[in-house]
Amino acid sequence: RYLAELAGRTEVILPVPAFNVINGGSHAGNKLAMQEFMILPTGATTFSEALKMGSEVFHHLKNVIKGRFGLDATSVGDEGGFAPNILNNKDALTLINEAIAKAGYTGKIDIGMDVAASEFYRDGKYDLDFKNPTPDPSTFITPDQLGELYQEFIKENPMVSIEDPFDQDDWDAWTKLTANTTIQIVGDDLTVTNPKRIATAVEKKA
Helix, strand or coil: CHHHHHCCCCCCCCCCCCEEEEECHHHCCCCCCCCEEEEECCCCCCHHHHHHHHHHHHHHHHHHHHHHHCHHHHCECCCCCECCCCCCHHHHHHHHHHHHHHCCCCCCCEEEEECCHHHHEECCEECCCCCCCCCCHHHCECHHHHHHHHHHHHHHCCEEEEECCCCCCCHHHHHHHHHCCCCEEECCCCCCCCHHHHHHHHHHCC
């Protein structure tokens, strides 16, 4: 009710739940750089229906991963999502789309991500293979290249939300992505509930 009042709403509506279904980053022992891949049942008419849809896709995803990588690939990360040992972040999105289709919810379930990009930010660039004990700086990508990758994600997938797509102090990259996309860009590490950082984010339109 408090949040509804803050938003200026008289009717209390539960938000669409976000199910964390594939883990990477520091939350998993695989090679995946980006931290959380989520599904959002935006086509559900009730919270209970959304819960049912999310649960069904999660179980279909387990079978998709098992069929492609074997049973041992269905272990879970710290956040409860599956943690198959894949390196390409696009592969994670492909697995999720396949699970959504097998569950019969194409067009009814969207995708969100929590990238936690500060985890793999290295001297102004981004290392998508940051768990490799012998990093190769020649493979690091620029903020613009990472931004282009996100645009590909958005174009090729039912993507509605990306959280922490860049390092918390990479302000220019945040501003550029926010200005050039219509989806939700979420700042968690960016603002850390700090009034000064929130004010800076507003000022920079990040």
